[in-house]
Amino acid sequence: MISISHEANYIHVVIFGQFTLQDYKEFEDNVVYDISFHGPTRLLFDLSEMTGYTLDMAWEELSFAKKHTQDFEKIAVVSDDQWVVWSVWISRAIADANVMVFDAVADAVDWFSEPAQASEIIE
16 A cells, blocks of 8 residues: 655655555656656655565566656655665666665655755665
């Protein structure tokens, strides 16, 4: 299940349970709509409640990332799962956004308040 909210300066996405292709399509629709009106955006992906993902969703993620390399300013991922961190490294190779992994949502939101720096890396 997916929950998407449009906050003041970022899109907040929370995944509960299995992350499916249907969930990802809903995410894509929301993000593309936001980008079309506001330009490059900031994205907070809270995956701390995610139990897994489907292969077709993972494939769609790579395809979407290739198409939207310039559309994200910052991407914050909240997770303590090492496979998720590895996946973020792959996405970072495709997208031009600053991408960071956090243990807590509050830390990710704080990072959005800071100016972007070219040297930011995944911790």
